[in-house]
Amino acid sequence: MAETVASRLSTTGTANALELRGVSRLFGALAALTDITMTVRPGERRAVLGSNGAGKTTLFNCITGDFGPSAGTIRLFGEDVTAFPPYERIRRGLRRTYQISLLFTGLSVIDNVYLACRGVSRGRFSLMRPRRGDPLLASARDLVDAVHLTHVRDTAVANLAYGQQRQLEIALALAGAPRFILFDEPAAGLSPTERRELVEILTGLPEHIGYMIIEHDMDVALRVADRVTMMHNGRIFKEGLPHEIEDDPEVQELYLGGAHGGH
Numbered sequence: 001m002a003e004t005v006a007s008r009l010s011t012t013g014t015a016n017a018l019e020l021r022g023v024s025r026l027f028g029a030l031a032a033l034t035d036i037t038m039t040v041r042p043g044e045r046r047a048v049l050g051s052n053g054a055g056k057t058t059l060f061n062c063i064t065g066d067f068g069p070s071a072g073t074i075r076l077f078g079e080d081v082t083a084f085p086p087y088e089r090i091r092r093g094l095r096r097t098y099q100i101s102l103l104f105t106g107l108s109v110i111d112n113v114y115l116a117c118r119g120v121s122r123g124r125f126s127l128m129r130p131r132r133g134d135p136l137l138a139s140a141r142d143l144v145d146a147v148h149l150t151h152v153r154d155t156a157v158a159n160l161a162y163g164q165q166r167q168l169e170i171a172l173a174l175a176g177a178p179r180f181i182l183f184d185e186p187a188a189g190l191s192p193t194e195r196r197e198l199v200e201i202l203t204g205l206p207e208h209i210g211y212m213i214i215e216h217d218m219d220v221a222l223r224v225a226d227r228v229t230m231m232h233n234g235r236i237f238k239e240g241l242p243h244e245i246e247d248d249p250e251v252q253e254l255y256l257g258g259a260h261g262g263h
């Protein structure tokens with residue numbers, strides 16, 4: 001019998017933003033992810049920590065659909081999206097930023113954001129310049145403001161500081177009313193000042209937008225997350241509130257090599 005949308009949806013209104021059940025991913029004989037079960041509530045902000053090779057990026061790829069899991073199910077806002085291609089997940093409000101920059105460096109900040117807004121809107125995609133009174137242009141301006149780039153709105157991306165380019169990537173992920181965003185190491189390469197700005201931007205996002213963030217900078221991760229999932233060797237090693245994770249001796253031993261003594 002053909003599966004209906006209704007049968008794929010669990011009770012609406014109470015659905016989790018994200019629900020993974022028994023997700024595993026093999027690359028040949030290598031288990032990059034093993035039996036990952038986790039739940040993220042709507043609007044929740046979740047940090048994913050773990051040393052190199054822990055499986056964080058593979059987890060993101062399974063959630064976005066860039067790779068399918070070898071086993072398990074992934075539900076997005078109650079709907080089983082395990083077999084969905086990435087664009088079907090984007091249509092349902094999922095977004096992602098990458099470690100590699102995907103910006104148009106020859107265009108201005110506002111033009112980059114405007115194109116992102118056009119790209120996810122239902123209208124036909126075209127390389128038209130924004131016109132005064134275009135509602136997408138107003139949305140693009142709001143997004144530029146949300147990532148603290150108002151003062152460089154008309155500057156070409158190539159002339160932005162590195163940290164500003166990363167802020168712009170967040171604006172692109174915000175285009176088209178997202179409900180859940182995956183941020184892949186947004187603080188990588190940022191100066192301490194830029195990191196503080198990033199924390200302000202992330203914590204200042206509208207409350208209904210949840211996110212998951214891979215972040216090696218523990219201070220950033222713990223400040224922008226409601227809960228933390230710690231991964232090790234493709235499995236969930238610990239999950240808890242930021243202070244529980246920070247104070248956990250096993251986490252300190254494993255992740256910080258016992259060097260994080262600063263209380």
Ligand SMILES: Nc1ncnc2c1ncn2[C@@H]1O[C@H](COP(=O)(O)OP(=O)(O)OP(=O)(O)O)[C@@H](O)[C@H]1O
Pocket residue numbers: 027030031032050051052053054055056057058059
């Ligand atoms: N496309 C692939 N083909 C083969 N092996 C892969 C592939 N992608 C990831 N892996 C392997 O899966 C494991 C998990 O990698 P993953 O990139 O998910 O870890 P990570 O926690 O994101 O690490 P990092 O912090 O270094 O980005 C690693 O052993 C990696 O070599």
